Amino acid sequence: KEGAHHILVHQAALDQFSQGTVHALPKNLPSSGHTPIWRERINRKKGILISDPSLLGMEMILTLFASDFSPEARILLIGIQSHTGEHKFFRDVEGFLEYFLGTDDKIVVGFNVLKFDIPLLLLKAQSSGRFREFFRKINYSNIMDLFTILTFRNKGVIKGLEYYVEQELGRKRDFLSDREILERIQRGESVEEEARKKLEAIKSL
Numbered sequence: 001k002e003g004a005h006h007i008l009v010h011q012a013a014l015d016q017f018s019q020g021t022v023h024a025l026p027k028n029l030p031s032s033g034h035t036p037i038w039r040e041r042i043n044r045k046k047g048i049l050i051s052d053p054s055l056l057g058m059e060m061i062l063t064l065f066a067s068d069f070s071p072e073a074r075i076l077l078i079g080i081q082s083h084t085g086e087h088k089f090f091r092d093v094e095g096f097l098e099y100f101l102g103t104d105d106k107i108v109v110g111f112n113v114l115k116f117d118i119p120l121l122l123l124k125a126q127s128s129g130r131f132r133e134f135f136r137k138i139n140y141s142n143i144m145d146l147f148t149i150l151t152f153r154n155k156g157v158i159k160g161l162e163y164y165v166e167q168e169l170g171r172k173r174d175f176l177s178d179r180e181i182l183e184r185i186q187r188g189e190s191v192e193e194e195a196r197k198k199l200e201a202i203k204s205l
Contacts, residue, residue, distance in 0.1 A: 059083050059106075060105040060107065061081040061199050062078075062109070062117055063117065063202065064078050064121065065078075065079075065185065065191075071123060075091075075093055076182070077191065077192075078095075079192070079196070079198070080096075080099070080100075081203060087195075089192050093121060093128060101133050101137060108138075108143045110144075114148060121134075122134070147161075150164050161173075161198070162177065165205070168205055169201075173201065175194055175198045176197075181195065
């Protein structure tokens, strides 16, 4: 009965985050004996999402750099890779909103986007005249946060993007850490190429 309870609880949690609505991991992860089962189910749900013909060609990979994570944070750079492979970079929320609201992208993919990128974008977009449009589109988008998925697979152990590039792809990272990129931005250096590498790493995962 206890095992059945675990399955019911975590199936519900899995259904939630596969729809892009979970903002934190379940507190009680299943026992190690269940881990292969959940990996299989996660991968199956990911496969359904990506292979759905109605969603193909509508994904957008997102990364964001900010001075900090607070209501007073300054957006320093927003980078996206569209479904066509094109990279675009924005220095403010207004430019990003104009682009995002003008596309048909319905899947937002990123690493830790549910706890960092999207909350900050929503916060900073409140002063924009297009906030309601943005809020509505984000609410109807499918959000795939690789941080949430991979942390769940890793039994709740939190690791960074660099770790998963090495473990999942079997290669060393070829991009700078967020801290290194922020330091370059603060020195007035161009970081678009480094942001592009990060977007490509997320796409590969």
